[in-house]
Amino acid sequence: MTAQNTALVEALTARLGEGSVLTLGSDIEGYLVETRGLYRGEALAVVRPRDRDEVAVVLQECARAGVPVVPQGGNTGLVGGGVPSGGIVLSLARLDRIRDLDPVNATITVEAGCILKAVQDAASAAGYLFPLSLASEGSCRIGGNLATNAGGTAVLRYGNMRELTLGLEVVLADGRIWDGLKGLRKDNTGYDLKNLFIGSEGTLGIITAAVLKLFPEPKARVTAFVGCASAHAALQLFGRLREQAGDHLTAFEYMPDFGLEIVLKHRPGAVRPLAERHAAYGLIELTAPQQDTDLQGQLEAILGTALEDGLVQDAAISASDAQSQGLWALRESLSEVQRLEGGSIKHDVAVPVSRVAEFIETAARACEAQMPDVRVCAFGHFGDGNIHFNLSQPVGMDKAAFLAHWERFNRIVHDIVHGMNGSISAEHGIGLIKRDELVLYKDPVALDLMRSLKRALDPQNILNPGKVVASVLPQ
Template identity: 85%
Template sequence: MTIQTTTTIGEDLIGALRAGLGEGSVLTSAEDIGGYLVESRGLYKGEALAVVRPRDRDEVALVVKECGRAGVPIVPQGGNTGLVGGGVPHGGIVLSLDRLQRIREVDPVNATITVEAGCILKSVHEAADQVGYAFPLSLPSEGSCRIGGNLATNAGGTAVLRYGNMRELTLGLEVVLADGRIWNGLKGLRKDNTGYDLRDLFIGSEGTLGIITAAVLKLYPKPQARGTAFIGCTSPGQALKLFERLREGAGDQLTAFEYMTDFGLEIVLKHRPAAQRPLSGRHHSYALIELSSPQKDADLQGRLETILGSALEEGLIDDAVISASGAQSQALWSLREDLSEVQRLEGGSIKHDVAVPVSRVAEFIEAASKACEAEMPGIRVCAFGHFGDGNIHFNLSQPVGMDKAAHLAEWERFNRIVHDIVHDMNGSISAEHGIGLIKRDELPHYKDPVALDLMRSLKKTLDPQNILNPGKVVAIGESWPTGFSAIAGHP
């Protein structure tokens, strides 16, 4: 009997993949694969035998079958814009879906669009726009993130309040399973009660149960009128009361309600010279809101004036500005959209993507801020996000003058502080970014043990060899992966 070494297995596999896909579809040089090995925030760096770039679902299935025969793990990757290390490899093959970019069908009557997993989100927006519809998922990375990754992480964004996250925006999927079979669930049906809902198993599974290759997505009437306002408040509690008022007064025209602190606004103004202060003074908290309607004659500006005017008279808010043009609206949105990027310019940032019931979101911000500030004097809380659906990005910028690596080394300690508060409020430690590596070992602290057991059972059933993105989301007998390193002081 001939015993193959790991090196021989890798060489044989790469040879088989090149034979099946073509030389140009299998990348192995350090220069070619380097960009696929590092997480977008630079917190993690992995290693891989190769990066494979199939052109269609059948080639994806071929890659999975060959890797299964060799017992070599596969890490699916889209635009590599993830924020939890879910797309970082630790050996094995990176399966990039960036060449699966076909828009297979647009059906305006059914209000659906069928796209492949490698389609960039912005391209889907443009295809929908051409038929007078909109695909409402909105993310800062929409020019580079891909639909497969959006589905794998159940992405949310700024319009979840009105339209829901990717799970609510998806009707059907096409998935390559761990044994190479292809499940064709590409049905554009709003109603289908023929057994278990397999679709929802794969959305949010971060490539650990199957590899999504295409999806049927919902389209919505294109907004013809918009109204945008930026509001100053004295506290998160005031912002929550304003949200209630707007929900009552605007109904489903309330498309977005975004929250940010004074610190968040100030660092955007500091690092973005073109940004302008929207209100005359500084306030503890801010809300960026948007109303939208498919009706051209909808007087959304008038509705905002009525609701906000009343709130101002009652002392519910301190100040407000309503955009008078599309350019002004975009300028207001830029204050929120640039916040994620400028945080890095303030040094190390310990990040949390959490959700609590909307009724407790203000209480969470206040309690978590107080606890973290007491634990580390000078720490700068940057709480912002999707107030209307309870999802807050609760980030902690290092104290001025502190060493960045020393601050990031405190990540685990502040995880426990923040996540314990979230858990006590019946919340979630991951709202829209996923689990990946960064939260995998946090999950057992907070997830119901029966739920974790069911998750592991599903993983073992659908991926018995544990070759699909192993070591992510749930651990199946793995220790912390080898061939993998944390960067910049992160644990």
């Protein structure tokens, strides 16, 4: 380290304590590697503050030294947004307190290091629901959920993190603290500052706490797994459910036949939910806050008519919580088992709901035309237009040789998304993996506004540099 960097580490150690500043290679290794192994960074140290004031100290010292700061939560991101390229890794894991739960206001105030599952459990203990649900909820942290504007499986009913958040506490690049922890559903006193920071991936400020919305805990629930002849049939079924079930419709997840088959192949104990194979599958869930709501009868009636009309070929409806969990496990295992099929080129995109089926079929044909044996695994959240359009390597192909085609397939998929007035990043963020793609597809005026915000809030470019629009700023 240079003398300046050594002085910074010594200053942070003196102010926060030795246990809060890690410098040994064996201690910091886990903070340098992206969860999928696509990126590996380097850092001077990992700093583990205990509260927002210590976060402010870190920012003050790093701003004085002109040293970059990369925030990390659970390090479960999928786009390289938490990978450092020198400087300090700021781990928020020790900011894990639930500060308040207001049952009348239906809010919970939590620190950024809280694991998502802990927030869900705290809400449930009070008889409420915090509805954000992700496959990584046992390890991802609220700060990262906010920084990426996480979505998950319940966006259809409850919205993503932006819709679930009422207030924030943020430490700015110079160490100042913005206290916006208000649990207000109406507040027109100027600009809505919190939405600058949600989804900014730590490039504008470090989120240290948030006021989140709570909802009545569901007392009735029913889950179904249905087989359809095509993505278009599944989309028609979704429209019918949305119309006839209304707010009871909480989730509608889409899986292709290939996706279900690799789950059955690799997940121990997985059971085929339907007697025959189908081209497309829907995982449906209805919920209600009243125990006596006949959701099963409602769902049976809707699916019965859909069967008669040919939208559904077969269906299985859960008769217990255990059966419901078993159906959900099929969907939640899909992301994990893909790696067991070799290399996977992933696209997290969104198009208007009305065009999701068209997108899946158009993009699949285009990719298969370029590589006939590629295996398309397009799945995701039909109800909000978010499709994880992933490509598994052809059987027998070398993994590295397949992944070398990533940019080629990006252009194919993202061009189709852009042509449908969609987004190349739906819920995972931009990070490193899409920073150059953003320049290709984002409206130039929007990019200019984003750069102006970055310069105004982080003039030294020390907050997670190299990510999102920071990649086009001088470093």
